[in-house]
Amino acid sequence: MALPKKTSKIITVNNIKYSWMASGNDDIIYLIICLKESPGQKLLASFNYVNIFENDIVEVQIIPSIVKQVIEYAINKGWNPYKKGKEFNIGTMNDLINYTT
Incomplete structure (x- = not known):
């Protein structure tokens, strides 16, 4: 199932286009990613707002x-x-991301 076009963004990684969107609550940001065309398995990741x-x-x-x-x-x-x-x-990705790039 594709992500909503109005609220999702597009990124190209290694010549493949993905749709992604982030949303949050009081403590956590949720990131959802899938292929832009013919989406298959969705990718879920989360982040604490502060790291x-x-x-x-x-x-x-x-x-x-x-x-x-x-x-x-x-x-x-x-x-x-x-x-x-x-x-x-x-899962939670805070400690696995390089924030300086």
Whole structure:
């Protein structure tokens, strides 16, 4: 199932177009990613709004460079965006993301 066109964004990683959207509540930001065309398995990731990075407090904002890192990480962990079926949840990503890129 595709993400809503009005609220999702597009990113291209390794010549593949993905749709993504982020939403949050009081504590957590949720990131959902799937293929733009013919979406298969959705990728789910989450982030705490605030993270400590190199002894600095960083307010997390989901930007394309973070989405790209999440996609690359998930593919290395076995996510297949073409596969149909249950979503692929990689959990909280705060400690696995480079916030300086």
